[in-house]
Amino acid sequence: MRPKNLEMENAIRTVALQIIAEEGLENLSMQKLAKAVNISPRTIYIKYENKEDLLIKLFIDEVLGAYEKATLEDFDPNAEFAEGVEKLWSNVFNYLKNNKHAFALIQYGKSSPLLNKAYKDQGIRQGDHFKPVHQFLKRHVQKGTINDFPIDVYRALLFSPLLDLVTEYFDHQERSKQIITKAVLAACCQAVIKGMLK
Amino acid sequence: MRPKNLEMENAIRTVALQIIAEEGLENLSMQKLAKAVNISPRTIYIKYENKEDLLIKLFIDEVLGAYEKATLEDFDPNAEFAEGVEKLWSNVFNYLKNNKHAFALIQYGKSSPLLNKAYKDQGIRQGDHFKPVHQFLKRHVQKGTINDFPIDVYRALLFSPLLDLVTEYFDHQERSKQIITKAVLAACCQAVIKGMLK
């Protein structure tokens, strides 16, 4: 039996992300993708059932999986509140800064009904991945450090400003001057922490 | 001369927003839109140059324009900091709550390169619309109430958690229990305010 060309499988994902980031999800087609990778369209269908399958696997496995993993790297659920949040912020920012294409698809996850649905299904089935963060927050609620909120509300308060700052970071990368400096990020992180402390 | 059917122009925009919200931007086509409005495809081209023109006008005029207007309703740039932010939050939340389809396109504005570009071009050309908010923030920086940040950073800190909470609100609308209650919103708003105060 002829062996799989694993490099090619990787190329499909990389180029797909690139097209989505540069031209938008609405401009990614199977034919365009095949041409860009320099393979036959049929080859994509050996690895993925259809376009929807490709997009969802790209989103869930390639993008969200790596993102969640990077977020939790060296994160200690038993850390002090400020220390823990600072670690999460630096993990997220450093990862996204170096993975612009993945970030683009993450943003689409909030708009596109297809990806959104996949995310919710995934979020409900496998919320364990963020368990250390839940644990961390729960501990601080019990300790009385922070207010008690539903977990999704914490996500909004803790991470959404950061994701917006990443957008700004990329926007200003193309311009002359970067406004999202380390100092600004640190100050924003402190603001978020301060807001959540009781 | 035969007069324009203004109702139809309105129907085009409403139905376009509906399709985008329900099926995604990538599933809006001119023919599908025409069929849904029960007109000829050509009629859309009388009112819009092409698909891109339609999308951008929908995004900028219909959605962002109305959104900014609603945000600033009865907003007083001379208000106390907490009072001002609370007003902005309640304006934004109440507007978006009742304009789910518009909200969907606003979210696409952060992902789609086409809309994103339109937004940036617009943001640079006509930043005056949010002038009262800039004025408000500037005043409080000078008064020493809050830290001095670039304006885009304030947007991230002040509004992005709220937009995430609106997403959560709609997500939970379909389920049994609403977690984004008035009390939760108010508490989040207070957290944001507290974080920004010096």
Next chain:
DNA sequence: AATTAGTAAGTAAACGTTTATATACTTAAA
């Protein structure tokens, strides 16, 4: 060791459908 049957990976080209947009015509009001 040489041959060959079997099989999954891969390709080129095409399928029928849908896309954005254009042409040619009709309608309705000034």
Next chain:
DNA sequence: TTTAAGTATATAAACGTTTACTTACTAATT
């Protein structure tokens, strides 16, 4: 009667996906 608003229909290109075929390798048989 003129004129723009509107329709029905056509078009070429692009779409997702499939068909028919080739390639590269394994493993069993000579």
